[in-house]
Amino acid sequence: MRNRFDIILAQNASEGKRFLGRILGKAPLFVCVIGTTEIAKIPGLSAAGRNPELTDYTPPADVELLLLGKCKCISSVPVTPEGIPTPGLITRSALKLASIPALAVNSGLRVKPQVPFFDLGGSPGRDIRTGKAVENVEDVMENARIAGEHLAKIADYLVIGESIPGGTTTALGILLAMGVDAKSKVSSSMPENPHELKIKVVEAGLKASDIAFSALSDNPVKAISCIGDPMVPAFAGLVLGAADRVPVLMAGGTQMGAVLVVLKALKPVLLRNVAIGTTRWIIADRTSDLKGIITQIADIPILAADLDFTSSRFNGLRAYEVGVVKEGVGAGGASIAAMLKSKGSITKGALLKEIEMNYEKLVGI
Amino acid sequence: MRNRFDIILAQNASEGKRFLGRILGKAPLFVCVIGTTEIAKIPGLSAAGRNPELTDYTPPADVELLLLGKCKCISSVPVTPEGIPTPGLITRSALKLASIPALAVNSGLRVKPQVPFFDLGGSPGRDIRTGKAVENVEDVMENARIAGEHLAKIADYLVIGESIPGGTTTALGILLAMGVDAKSKVSSSMPENPHELKIKVVEAGLKASDIAFSALSDNPVKAISCIGDPMVPAFAGLVLGAADRVPVLMAGGTQMGAVLVVLKALKPVLLRNVAIGTTRWIIADRTSDLKGIITQIADIPILAADLDFTSSRFNGLRAYEVGVVKEGVGAGGASIAAMLKSKGSITKGALLKEIEMNYEKLVGI
Numbered sequence: 001m002r003n004r005f006d007i008i009l010a011q012n013a014s015e016g017k018r019f020l021g022r023i024l025g026k027a028p029l030f031v032c033v034i035g036t037t038e039i040a041k042i043p044g045l046s047a048a049g050r051n052p053e054l055t056d057y058t059p060p061a062d063v064e065l066l067l068l069g070k071c072k073c074i075s076s077v078p079v080t081p082e083g084i085p086t087p088g089l090i091t092r093s094a095l096k097l098a099s100i101p102a103l104a105v106n107s108g109l110r111v112k113p114q115v116p117f118f119d120l121g122g123s124p125g126r127d128i129r130t131g132k133a134v135e136n137v138e139d140v141m142e143n144a145r146i147a148g149e150h151l152a153k154i155a156d157y158l159v160i161g162e163s164i165p166g167g168t169t170t171a172l173g174i175l176l177a178m179g180v181d182a183k184s185k186v187s188s189s190m191p192e193n194p195h196e197l198k199i200k201v202v203e204a205g206l207k208a209s210d211i212a213f214s215a216l217s218d219n220p221v222k223a224i225s226c227i228g229d230p231m232v233p234a235f236a237g238l239v240l241g242a243a244d245r246v247p248v249l250m251a252g253g254t255q256m257g258a259v260l261v262v263l264k265a266l267k268p269v270l271l272r273n274v275a276i277g278t279t280r281w282i283i284a285d286r287t288s289d290l291k292g293i294i295t296q297i298a299d300i301p302i303l304a305a306d307l308d309f310t311s312s313r314f315n316g317l318r319a320y321e322v323g324v325v326k327e328g329v330g331a332g333g334a335s336i337a338a339m340l341k342s343k344g345s346i347t348k349g350a351l352l353k354e355i356e357m358n359y360e361k362l363v364g365i
Numbered sequence: 366m367r368n369r370f371d372i373i374l375a376q377n378a379s380e381g382k383r384f385l386g387r388i389l390g391k392a393p394l395f396v397c398v399i400g401t402t403e404i405a406k407i408p409g410l411s412a413a414g415r416n417p418e419l420t421d422y423t424p425p426a427d428v429e430l431l432l433l434g435k436c437k438c439i440s441s442v443p444v445t446p447e448g449i450p451t452p453g454l455i456t457r458s459a460l461k462l463a464s465i466p467a468l469a470v471n472s473g474l475r476v477k478p479q480v481p482f483f484d485l486g487g488s489p490g491r492d493i494r495t496g497k498a499v500e501n502v503e504d505v506m507e508n509a510r511i512a513g514e515h516l517a518k519i520a521d522y523l524v525i526g527e528s529i530p531g532g533t534t535t536a537l538g539i540l541l542a543m544g545v546d547a548k549s550k551v552s553s554s555m556p557e558n559p560h561e562l563k564i565k566v567v568e569a570g571l572k573a574s575d576i577a578f579s580a581l582s583d584n585p586v587k588a589i590s591c592i593g594d595p596m597v598p599a600f601a602g603l604v605l606g607a608a609d610r611v612p613v614l615m616a617g618g619t620q621m622g623a624v625l626v627v628l629k630a631l632k633p634v635l636l637r638n639v640a641i642g643t644t645r646w647i648i649a650d651r652t653s654d655l656k657g658i659i660t661q662i663a664d665i666p667i668l669a670a671d672l673d674f675t676s677s678r679f680n681g682l683r684a685y686e687v688g689v690v691k692e693g694v695g696a697g698g699a700s701i702a703a704m705l706k707s708k709g710s711i712t713k714g715a716l717l718k719e720i721e722m723n724y725e726k727l728v729g730i
Contacts, residue, residue: 101518
């Protein structure tokens with residue numbers, strides 16, 4: 001189902017249209033939650049960095065890119081092992097075109113960004129195979145809630161994105177612990193989705209935590225603490241604080257399932273005020289199943305920016321069309337917000353032009 | 366000169382009126398810059414804490430109070446050695462009454478607040494008598510500038526306050542190094558302003574840095590680095606980023622002189638878009654001379670909330686009328702913003718009522 005923007009209404013189209021109507025022409029604030037988990041360093045799990053050790057630099061570099069238009073903690077933009085650039089490039093381009101302000105939120109990092117960021121007192125996520133993944137989940141969530149409450153007073157709505165390498169695996173952990181069958185459904189930044197490896201890692205974590213499928217459906221704090229990552233409580237806390245007052249576009253792929261199931265357990269009434277904003281590449285992906293995850297939790301709208309890089313003159317962008325990267329740093333949600341803020345004058349074509357310009361400047365050919 | 370609000374136009378009344386007209390009914394964002402300097406621990410210098418060692422806790426406790434309505438890092442609200450409560454109580458009351466959102470900015474702290482805060486990568490200020498007061502001044506200022514730029518996109522105007530015990534002494538240092546004669550003109554949180562002690566400390570710092578009066582009038586970064594505190598570059602950076610786009614109410618007393626002289630050296634054109642917002646107690650203070658400092662720098666408006674605690678039923682609030690505390694945590698500016706946002710329906714009487722209610726709840730009688 002289509003609409004007059006370059007946006008695909010991928011689930012609950014009627015509510016999705018209403019959501020778009022409510023944010024049309026309004027002034028959003030983009031918030032990027034960044035964090036790290038040690039499992040990103042398991043070889044073959046994440047492509048959000050040139051090599052596993054470099055994944056610590058990807059989240060800070062992503063928000064440097066958003067706020068400055070260039071990275072500082074690394075010399076170029078974050079890339080996959082094949083050199084395909086971060087989706088933060090899409091986010092940066094969308095925010096810049098539509099003059100949407102951005103804030104970075106540190107949920108728990110090994111490397112701090114060299115730009116201003118919100119701190120929530122969180123720590124980097126540990127290897128979930130220990131069963132002790134995240135510290136101070138409640139404190140981080142409460143700090144995020146307070147931040148969300150205040151940010152909701154200064155923006156018409158929030159668009160919240162994330163950057164945490166390895167995050168789909170921890171999302172799988174939370175989803176399974178809370179009773180959502182997400183096995184072989186979470187997305188990947190690689191074209192060949194390493195489902196077996198993810199499941200193996202998560203099952204080791206569930207075993208170490210002595211948690212059966214669905215055992216923690218009413219205990220999101222424990223689920224995150226045992227087998228999640230720091231991004232999820234920070235993201236969920238922001239929504240908890242903001243969605244009472246303003247609409248919230250949850251900008252991401254299958255990881256949004258983990259945030260959503262946490263929200264549903266804590267304050268289900270807020271789900272009326274949220275939608276998921278993602279990219280066409282996530283909707284089209286045959287190696288994952290966003291809708292299959294979300295419909296198990298709630299019938300909220302899924303909106304997807306109809307981005308199309310097929311005609312791009314850059315290999316690094318055309319790679320998105322064969323399933324590399326797909327989403328991240330709120331790329332899809334930021335694109336949707338740019339289209340809506342500009343009342344449609346920012347089209348997918350205009351976006352691609354800006355993305356190519358920034359690609360050329362930052363990555364070279 | 367009066368106007369229809371409980372606001373005193375204490376300097377450049379015609380520009381002051383225009384400034385008030387521009388922010389009338391608009392939606393501000395309150396930003397509180399917090400930091401520490403070791404000189405607050407010199408006995409007799411600062412009353413911003415029950416004893417000098419406790420001054421490390423005052424700034425984080427102040428922003429906890431603003432964001433939560435109570436403190437977490439200490440058991441009650443910050444008080445002077447005589448038990449007089451922080452002006453943050455005024456700020457909290459004003460922001461709450463007018464539903465003004467607030468953000469905390471860490472410019473360099475020994476103790477972190479247990480609420481979300483913006484981090485600029487700054488470090489706590491050292492003893493200025495070493496001549497090496499603040500690290501990374503340029504980085505902190507640049508991070509603050511980026512933050513200010515983004516915050517200016519989401520608020521009609523900014524009100525920026527500060528909490529840094531010992532800050533008037535470091536302000537004196539910056540002012541002298543940059544050629545503003547502020548000796549015996551900076552304010553104090555004590556009724557007996559310890560001018561001699563402040564001058565002695567600053568002169569030791571100037572000597573250690575080998576800086577003569579006015580020697581650094583074109584070099585604010587060096588002045589802050591040698592003899593300032595971390596609050597000043599963070600505050601100035603926020604104004605640098607924001608005042609291009611929106612009005613900025615610099616909420617504070619004589620320390621605003623140090624921020625202003627830095628701004629004037631870096632981007633004088635911005636001074637057209639700023640005003641100082643303070644309290645009547647600062648204007649009425651015979652131990653300091655805000656106007657005498659500011660007029661040496663620029664003829665910008667000074668606005669003062671006409672707060673009057675004479676009739677309060679609490680000793681701890683009546684103490685403000687005999688020169689204790691006077692200003693801080695942006696109390697005056699927040700009060701002005703509350704009056705203007707409510708188009709005058711929040712009067713000084715309404716403010717006092719709310720302040721007394723919060724006083725009773727938080728401090729007891």
